[in-house]
Every structure is written in structure tokens, then in C-alpha cells.
Amino acid sequence: MSGLWWLFNVLAHLAWLCSGLVQVWDIPGDYCRTRSGGCCPGRIDQCSVPILRTLCYCDAFCDRRENPDCCPDYHEFCLGISKPATSPEPLQITGGSLKTISIVCSKCVAIPGDPRRTELICEQEACLIQPDLIEQVNRLELGWKASNYSDFWSKTLQEGLSLKLGTLEPERTVRNMFPILKIYERSSIPRSFDSRQKWGEWIQPVRDQGWCGASWAFSTTAVASDRRAIQSNGRFQDVLSVQHLVDCTPRKKEGCKGYYLDRAWNYMRKAGLTTEACYPYTSGLGGEIGTCKIPKSFWKNGIIQSSVPPCANQLARSQPPYKIKNVEYDIMHEIMTNGPVQGESPIMKIYSDFFMYRGGIYSATRLRPSQPTGFHAVRIVGWGEDYVNGSPKKYWLVANSWGPEWGENGFFRITRGVNECDIEMFVIGAWSDLRKRNKGSSRRRRHKNLVY
DSSP states (O other): OHHHHHHHHHHHHOOSOBTTTBOOOOOOSOSGGGSTTOOBSSOOTTOEEEETTEEEEOBGGGOOSSSOOBOTTHHHHHHOOOOOOOOOOOOOOOSSSOEEEEETTEEEEEEOSOTTSOEEEEOOOOBSSOHHHHHHHHHHTOSEEEOOOGGGTTOBHHHHHHHTTOBOOOOHHHHTOOOOOOOOOGGGSOSOEEHHHHHGGGSOOOOBOOSSBOHHHHHHHHHHHHHHHHHTTTSOOOOBOHHHHHHHSOOSSOTTBOBOHHHHHHHHHHTOBOBTTTSOOOHHHHSOOOOOSSOSOOEETTEEOTTSOGGGGSBBEEOOOEEEOSOHHHHHHHHHHHOOEEEEEEEEEEOGGGGGEEEEEEOOOOSOTTSOOEEEEEEEEEEEEEEETTEEEEEEEEEOSBOTTSTBTTEEEEETTTTGGGTTTEEEEOOEEOOOBOOSSHHHHTTTOOBO
């Protein structure tokens, strides 16, 4: 059955021409034509129709060369481009040589030969979007829903683990940090809390790391920005620069393929970070880092180097991060008192089903135990309770860094109090260093390189 399912999945999604060399056929039928609401402009993930236990789309975003997932009748019904009314044609290869094509997320080599029967040799990698897993999750009624995401469709699971996560597991010395001691009355902690309701616009919105394994940088700068605004009573509300952190941290890593949270905080403590407006994020497009524009020593002969943006004159620093005990109420008290928290748990241990989360209170199904997992740094902003299958269930409210189109407007809820996916294992917070001070020698002090 798995072979048949793979074949049907191939036929459902190969609905385009590859440089004029490859022709494929669709599964004929009325999809967009019978959909309530018909076709949609732009990108609307809900503009979809079931097809072979997965979804095809009727929005304009589906019609992309690198990642098409349109319904078979999209071009004819939505765009008025008619197809020849002929029987399905076989896959045709021209040119007399091997051609590489993509089928769903796999790279396949088409071996030329009899044009009526083309052989394909395909990689056997797991896809990031797995329609049968989506169907299983939704059928089991686990308290959360799964669905397809167009941006994820053509990617492999390994690409997702490498480029949508990007936080390295803490070293043993870091994991063994002593947590701070918290004294409080449990009765003072409400059943639900949302940092956005208490601090409003001081809490940073969800951002999108793109295809760059930089969750470590996004969660660090988001927590630092939140707490800097809270600590300064709204005086400093700038978004701190992710790209500054990605480009300039001393590291033994390859660009967007991950880093350690403690070293990210240490860089911010010693060198400081500028704002997003000064040093905008670009690595999400191509997965590459650039040359550091603001090195630690950017003063020369008492003046700022010409290659350094003038807005780098003022940088935000943090104090050393501290560990919060992996006790549910300690974490809750920290959030409601001092602001959102971060860590490598929130360095979460990510299972393959998490990429397909659409809404509800997440808990890992482990329906694919043989598939690899990874670690992800996120920002916990609150908590609450909801009813699942008639029973109350506690959850953490967490901001992800995959954009507002993913999950619940970029957030997700995850089971609270049982260390689901290790999310309560290693939680940290940090305060900004708001002291005005001069950096470097007396010569530099004359130029007022103020660091906040």
C-alpha cells in the first residue's frame, strides 16, 4: 500500500512542465470548480480542496515553478488556460540524457529510453509535509490539528530540521547551571496569562526566520527586546537585530546551521546588538550569512570606521542569563513578573509532526519514531487552560519564528506541566543592561559611544 500511496501522491502533485523537458499528468476531476468560494487571489492557505488524503490549492500562490501544489483544474478553471482533451500522456524525456526532476520533496533521475515508459530512480528521504501523517493526527482527535503548508511542501524533513530549527543542545556545563531561587505564593499565579495583554506593544510580534537555522538568534533577540522594553518602562521598544547576531558571533558553525544560546547571550553581554532597522535580516532568503558589519572593534583612531553603519554607535547589551528551575509554577511566576522566557527547552525537542501543526494544544504523537528529531529555541509568553475531549488541559502559549501564517497566527500551544518535548527542561531569562556607559579608551569616550 505504501508504494501505491507514493505513486498516487506523485500523480496528484506533478502538474507542471519542467523546462519543456518533462510532461506529467494530473488526476482529472473538478476541484476548484466545485469548491465553495472558488478561486482565491494571493496566498490563502484555507483556499484548498481534499485530494487523495491530502490537499490541493486554488489560490494564486499555488502556481509557483519551484513548489507548485495547485489542484488539477486550477489553470483551466481559475486562469482560463485550457488543456487538450486527451488521455493522460506518459512522462517524456527529450535530449537523450539523464534528467533530474523533483517529485514532491524527492529528487528523481529520469532514465531516457522508450518514450512510452520512463523509469525514475528516486531518493527515499522523508518529506517535511507527510499527508498520511496529517490524516492520522486529525483522525485520532488528539486535541490539535495538522495541515499542509505550501512553503514546506517540496522540502525534505532533513531540510526542515536543519533550516527551520537551528539551536544546538546545551553543553553539560550549561545544563548544570544552578537555577535561581524564587519565593512566591502559588495562589498569586492566575490560571491564564498572556504577556501581550499585560505589556501590549512592548512584546515583540512573531517573525519569520525563513530557511535559515537561526531559531537561537530569533528567540534570543525577541526575549531581549521584550525585557528591554519592560525594564525601561517602554523607553526602548526597538527590535534588536537578528542579522547582527548571526553575522558577528564568534562561532564554529556554518552560517545558518545552528548555534548555542548561552554563547549568543554572552556575545550580547560583551559586544551588544544594534537594532533591526540598522542591520536588517537577510539570511532567511538564501540561508547564507554575510560579513560582519559591526565587529567588536569598530573604532579606529578615535572615529567609527566608514564601513560600519552610523547607527551602530549605540548598542543594546544584556546582563548574564539565568536559569529558571524546571518547575511549572517557577516558570509561570518568572513570565508574569519579568517577561517572556527562552531557552533550549524552549529548546524544544522537535518531532516531525510539529512542522504540520495548525492549531490546538500540541503534544508529540511519535507516530514516526524512526524519523530524526532536532532542537528548537522558542519564546514562552504565557499559559492557560482549554478543554480537550471534554476534559481541561493546561498549556504554554509559545511564540514560534516561522511567520504568522504558521500555527495559530505564528504561536502554538503545547501541553504544560509534563515537560512535553522537553520544553520545561532548560528555561532561561535575562535582563538588559540599561546603564549608560562609555566603551573603550579615553579617546573613544570623547566620541560618546553610549551603550544601553
